[in-house]
Amino acid sequence: MRTGRRTHLLWAALFSGLCLITAAAARAQSPPPAASCQPTPTPIAAKPAEPDADAGGIRVFLYDADKKPLARKRFYLLRRSAFSAGIDWASMPRRADFLQGASPQLREWLARHDCDSLYCPEFEAEFPEAVKTVPEFKRAYDDGLRKYRNEKLALKWLAVNFPLRNVRSEYFQRKRAWLERAGQQAGKVVSFMTDEKGRAIFTGFKAGDYYLSNLFPFGEGGPVWDCKVTTLPPNPRQMWAVTYLLSPPAKQTAPSP
Amino acid sequence: MKRRTLTLALLLTAAIAGVVYVSSSVSAGAQRRRATTRRSAPAPRARVDYTNFTHSTPAHRKDSCASCHQSPSDNWAQARERDAAFPDITDYPEHASCLNCHRQQFFRGARPAICTVCHTVVSPRSGARFPFANPAEAFARSEKGRASTSEFAVIFPHDVHQDVMARAPSLDENRVRFVRAAFAQEQPVPSKPNSCSVCHETYVKPGQAAATPAPADANAAAGVPTLPAGLLKTTPTGHASCFNCHWQDGGEKPLSTDCAGCHKLLPQGSPRPELKGKDADTQLAARAGFTDPFIVRKLLRRDSVIFAHEEERHREIDCATCHTRIPALSTLDETTLKVPILSCGAGSSCHIGAKPKRILNEEVDKKLADPNFQCVKCHFNLGREKPPRSHLDATGK
Numbered sequence: 239m240r241t242g243r244r245t246h247l248l249w250a251a252l253f254s255g256l257c258l259i260t261a262a263a264a265r266a267q268s269p270p271p272a273a274s275c276q277p278t279p280t281p282i283a284a285k286p287a288e289p290d291a292d293a294g295g296i297r298v299f300l301y302d303a304d305k306k307p308l309a310r311k312r313f314y315l316l317r318r319s320a321f322s323a324g325i326d327w328a329s330m331p332r333r334a335d336f337l338q339g340a341s342p343q344l345r346e347w348l349a350r351h352d353c354d355s356l357y358c359p360e361f362e363a364e365f366p367e368a369v370k371t372v373p374e375f376k377r378a379y380d381d382g383l384r385k386y387r388n389e390k391l392a393l394k395w396l397a398v399n400f401p402l403r404n405v406r407s408e409y410f411q412r413k414r415a416w417l418e419r420a421g422q423q424a425g426k427v428v429s430f431m432t433d434e435k436g437r438a439i440f441t442g443f444k445a446g447d448y449y450l451s452n453l454f455p456f457g458e459g460g461p462v463w464d465c466k467v468t469t470l471p472p473n474p475r476q477m478w479a480v481t482y483l484l485s486p487p488a489k490q491t492a493p494s495p
Numbered sequence: 496m497k498r499r500t501l502t503l504a505l506l507l508t509a510a511i512a513g514v515v516y517v518s519s520s521v522s523a524g525a526q527r528r529r530a531t532t533r534r535s536a537p538a539p540r541a542r543v544d545y546t547n548f549t550h551s552t553p554a555h556r557k558d559s560c561a562s563c564h565q566s567p568s569d570n571w572a573q574a575r576e577r578d579a580a581f582p583d584i585t586d587y588p589e590h591a592s593c594l595n596c597h598r599q600q601f602f603r604g605a606r607p608a609i610c611t612v613c614h615t616v617v618s619p620r621s622g623a624r625f626p627f628a629n630p631a632e633a634f635a636r637s638e639k640g641r642a643s644t645s646e647f648a649v650i651f652p653h654d655v656h657q658d659v660m661a662r663a664p665s666l667d668e669n670r671v672r673f674v675r676a677a678f679a680q681e682q683p684v685p686s687k688p689n690s691c692s693v694c695h696e697t698y699v700k701p702g703q704a705a706a707t708p709a710p711a712d713a714n715a716a717a718g719v720p721t722l723p724a725g726l727l728k729t730t731p732t733g734h735a736s737c738f739n740c741h742w743q744d745g746g747e748k749p750l751s752t753d754c755a756g757c758h759k760l761l762p763q764g765s766p767r768p769e770l771k772g773k774d775a776d777t778q779l780a781a782r783a784g785f786t787d788p789f790i791v792r793k794l795l796r797r798d799s800v801i802f803a804h805e806e807e808r809h810r811e812i813d814c815a816t817c818h819t820r821i822p823a824l825s826t827l828d829e830t831t832l833k834v835p836i837l838s839c840g841a842g843s844s845c846h847i848g849a850k851p852k853r854i855l856n857e858e859v860d861k862k863l864a865d866p867n868f869q870c871v872k873c874h875f876n877l878g879r880e881k882p883p884r885s886h887l888d889a890t891g892k
Contacts, residue, residue: 355659395742397739398744399745410659431657431822439835439837441835441837
C-alpha cells in the first residue's frame with residue numbers, strides 16, 4: 239500500500255529546498271525545519287460527492303520515524319498549509335526567554351522535565367522535594383504556610399504563591415497566544431491532543447482537503463509537519479483510518495538555541 | 496405621573512420575571528437552579544417575592560459578583576473537615592451587600608420576608624442559616640438543596656487545561672507499562688494514570704467497596720434492570736480542583752474573586768432535558784441504587800446508560816480516544832458532550848463492523864427487520880426508538 243513514495247520524494251525535495259533557504263536567512267530565530275509525512279493508505283485525490291457534505295470521520299495514527307506513537311501531542315487540522323499561511327515564525331516564544339530571575343537551583347530543576355508550565359504532573363509530583371531544595375519553592379511554601387496554617391494546603395497551592403510568574407506560566411501563555419494567531423492564519427478547524435497510542439479521531443466536519451500540523455515544534459529546533467489530509471473514506475459517512483509516519487526534517491538543521 | 500407608570504412597569508416586570516422564574520425552575524439543565532418550595536405564589540397585585548433570590552434580576556446583574564460574594568468566606572475553615580478545608584466561598588453574601596437597595600425590605604414588619612433567602616429563622620437575634628450552595632455535597636443533602644438547581648453552568652475549557660497539564664509520556668511510564676504487561680496475569684491492571692483523573696473519578700456508590708467490573712445487563716431476570724458497577728465518572732462539584740491554580744492571591748486568571756470567569760448565568764427557562772432523562776429515567780436511577788443527586792443528574796443526561804467506564808477493556812482505553820470532542824467540550828452545549836458512536840468501534844472494530852458482525856451492526860439489522868426489536872446492548876430506553884442517523888451511517892445503512 240506504500241504508493242506514497244513519489245509524493246514522499248517530492249515533499250522531501252521541496253522541504254530540503256525550503257530548509258536551504260531558511261538556513262540562508264540567518265535570523266535570530268529561523269522558521270522551524272519542515273518535515274514530511276508518509277500517509278498509509280495514500281489519499282486519493284477526488285472530489286467529494288457534494289461539496290459541503292459531512293465527512294464521516296478520520297482516525298489518524300501518528301508515528302515518528304522510529305514507528306513510535308506520538309503520544310499526547312497537540313496537532314491542528316487546518317484549512318491551509320502551515321508553510322504557506324504567512325505565519326510569523328520569528329515570533330515563536332522560547333522557553334529560555336522566560337527564566338529571568340530564576341535561581342540556578344530552579345533552572346536545574348526545570349531542566350528535568352519537558353514541560354511548558356509549572357503545572358504539569360511531573361513537576362507537581364516533585365513539589366514536596368522542591369520546597370526543600372529550590373529557594374523559590376521554599377519561599378512559596380513558607381508564604382502558603384503563613385497564610386493557610388496548613389502544610390498540606392501550602393503544598394497543594396504552591397504554584398499560587400510561587401514568586402516568579404514568568405517561570406510559572408508566562409511561556410505557556412505566550413505560546414498559547416502565538417498558536418491562536420497561527421491557527422487563525424492557517425484556517426484552524428480543530429485542534430486535538432493525540433492519545434497515548436498516537437491516535438486521534440475527527441468527526442463532524444465537512445468533506446474536503448485539510449492539513450495536519452503541529453504548528454509549534456515539540457522540542458526546540460524540532461520540525462513542523464505539514465501533511466495533506468484528504469477526507470475520502472471509501473464510504474464518506476464512515477470512519478477512515480490513516481496512519482502517518484512523521485519523519486524527521488529532511489535535513490537536520492537544528493538551530494542553536 | 497410618568498414616574499408612577501415607570502415604577503409600576505418595573506414592578507410588573509419583576510413580577511413577570513418571578514412567574515417566569517417559577518415556571519422555568521421545573522425544567523432541566525446542566526446545573527441546579529434555585530427553586531425553593533418556600534416561595535408563595537405572587538399576589539394578584541404586582542408584588543416582588545422577596546423570599547426568592549434570583550441572579551437574573553437586572554439590578555443583581557449590574558455589579559460584579561464580588562460586590563455580593565465575599566471570597567474567602569469567614570467560615571471556610573469550619574465548612575469542611577480540617578484536612579479538606581481550603582479558603583473558599585462557603586457562605587451567603589453578608590447583609591451589607593443587600594442593604595444598599597433593600598433597606599426597606601430588611602426593616603419591614605416583625606418578620607421580614609427577605610431574611611428567609613438565607614436564614615432558617617427570622618429573628619433579630621438568631622443568625623442561623625440554611626447551608627450555602629457550596630460545599631455542594633452538604634447542600635445537596637439539605638432540604639433546600641434537594642429542592643433547588645443552580646442558575647449557572649460552569650465554564651471549563653478542557654483544551655486550555657490539557658495543554659496546561661500536558662506532559663510527554665516519560666520513560667518511567669513506558670517502564671511501568673512494560674512491567675504491567677509482564678505480570679498481566681497475576682495482577683489486576685490498574686487504571687491508566689492520566690491528567691483527567693485529577694478531576695474525574697469513577698463513582699463508587701456509598702457502601703460499595705470498589706468499582707468492580709460487572710456484566711452489563713439491562714434486562715436482568717424478573718424485569719428488574721441492573722446497571723453495571725463502575726458506570727459513571729464524577730465531575731467536580733466545587734473549587735477544590737480549581738483554586739490551587741486560580742486563587743485570587745497570586746493565581747492564574749480567572750481569579751477566584753471573578754466568579755463570572757467560571758460561572759455563566761443560564762438564560763431563564765433554558766431547556767433542561769436531563770431532569771426527565773433520556774436513556775435512563777428517575778425510576779431506573781432509583782432501582783439501580785443511585786441516590787447522590789449529582790450522579791443521578793449525570794445518569795439522566797446519558798445517551799448510553801449501559802456504558803461502564805470500568806469495564807475491563809474500556810478502562811484500558813485512553814479517555815481521549817472516546818471523548819474525541821474534548822477541545823470543544825462545554826456543558827452549555829449538549830452536543831459537545833456526546834461521545835460519537837464512531838468511537839465505539841469503527842476502525843478498532845470493537846462494536847462496529849460487518850465481518851465479523853459486531854453488536855451495532857447486529858442490532859441495527861434486527862431493528863430494520865423488526866421495528867419492535869429493542870436494542871439493549873448499550874441502551875435502556877432509547878433502544879425502543881428508531882435507530883438514529885449516526886447509527887445507520889456507522890454501519891453503512
